[in-house]
Amino acid sequence: MSFLRGFGVTFHKLFEKRVTTKYPAEKRPKPERFHGRHVLGRYPDGMEKCIGCELCAGVCPAKCIYVRGADNPPDSPVAPGERYGYVYEINYLRCIHCDLCVEACPTEAITESKLFEFSFTSRSDAIYTKDELLVDDDGRPRQMPWEDWREGDDRHTSAWMRATSPSGSAAWEGRAAWSPELGYGLRPAELGQAAEGPGQAAGEVRESSGETGSSHSTPTSALGAPEDFDPESHEN
């Protein structure tokens, strides 16, 4: 007769609160580090961050990224350094939004926005090229007509990259170890990363903790960021 208890269970469930949201009408707030559609970033001086190294394409488990690098034109360079991403395409019919490309990128060029409501009416629309992925001259992501951008979505485009960028060591807490972005400058340190003590400068930390410092070199300094980049300033 123990099955009679089952009737009690199902009857009790009738009066429980539902967790389902009526999705298109009622939208839950998105987490800051949501994995959405990709964005290709630029430095505050307008230079593209992508150097065409194809590491993102190599790490992609869905094989949805296609990149071809080219030499920078000497008179009007597109990216700081030798090479730049000449072709950059992502097929969103294949992308699984795992963010491995973001973690692989040595220059923090590719990041993910919070946009997930992009539906296409043709397969060619699903292939985003550099035109669509690269941020515009204000540093804001391009918004395609079929995409559903909401207020404030563009503000968190590089949140996941910032969370995973090489600043995990306790000695680097409170220090932004990522590069500044066009339109946003250097983003402040993340929640939980304590502010740096007044007596400590960046150089001192790096020298005093050699074993951690070697494995935590800032990517921006290694790859020749623009000269006006100051890691201590949070404004552009």
Add this chain to the structure above:
Amino acid sequence: MSVFALDPAYIGGFGLSEALILIIKVVGAFGLLLVAVMLMIWFERKLVGDMQNRIGPARAGPWGILQTLADGVKLFFKEDLRPAKSDRLVYRLAPYMSLVPAFLVFSVVPVGGNFTSGDGTVTWFGNSTFLQVADPHVGILLVLALSSAAVYGIMLAGWSSGSKYSLLGSVRASAQMISYEAALGLSLAAVLLQAGSLSTHEIVAAQGGWNWNLWVTGLVPALVFVIAATAELNRPPFDLVEAEQELVGGFHTEYSSIRFALFFLAEFMNVITMSAIIVTLFLGGPDGPVLTERASWIWGVVWFFVKLVALLFMFVWFRATLPRLRYDQLMDVGWKFLIPLSLGWLLLLGALRVGRDRGWNTAAVVVVCVAAGAAAGVLLRLAVRSGRRESGELADAEADAGEAVNVGEPEKGS
């Protein structure tokens, strides 16, 4: 007048007003059933959703109440496919063979009327009539006959589809429905014994004033009837007929478009009509407190639908709670539990009735009946055991059990 004197309205000849009454009743019952099915499918989906912490249909209309209508429109415009191996005529006929009995059963159900302080008649156009489409003298037999006829629709659908899953589903369906029909009939006989009539109107009238068969016949026939009815309707936990995990869709696997919708319609209509039959047989039909003197038949309608919805809720509750039975368990419950139980209970009720008529001591009758029933049970068990031993089935089962133990032991050690 004759055996076809189905209603007091037709006694004084058949004129215009009688024809009008008949048309109103037929159209009313038809429309009522269709709307009720629409609401029942929505009710079931919503309620099962609620019981599973889901929301259920919520898009079409307020609270998704038009979902069934949307599904129906969609099904109507889908392509109607017929498998090449199917039998054309039977394949097309089968959905109607399961739908028509579902409609007809409802015609004998009294849906209203004042049975508490009246005789259950209403007066339309100067004719007093019952609130049921027809009241044949063989009412309950008609119900049993039509619910048996519904098996044909399912059986022929599965056979004519030319598909193994459909055939398996329909073989299961016919075996199950025929098995449980016996328990259904035996538990129903207890009600007939009490009412002394096969007419649904008479059965309801006999229950007037809270003399509901639910307790008058001692609860057991009602329980057996509900279980057997659930099996007869092929509803969970007895839905082996369309066990999705095993048979794709059962007998209607190959059906699409509006033909599939007709099966679906018949299935849910059967749930409603069977609930209405249970209300009629065991819950006093439209019997209930009459709160106003004017138009007192309205209260019969109200109480009938309250009881109907309660039973529909019960069927949905079964579905949301109970897992499906295995096939041998299904047959065991039917043949070894429900049929002996309802048969024994029928004999007990019969003995009590005879005893009352002859003035015997009730306690003595009960004791003798229980003793006889126990003796019969023991004899039956002995007979089954010896029969199984003779056929070697028992030895096989024991050998299997021993083997299972032997296999189990080394695993324990390792």
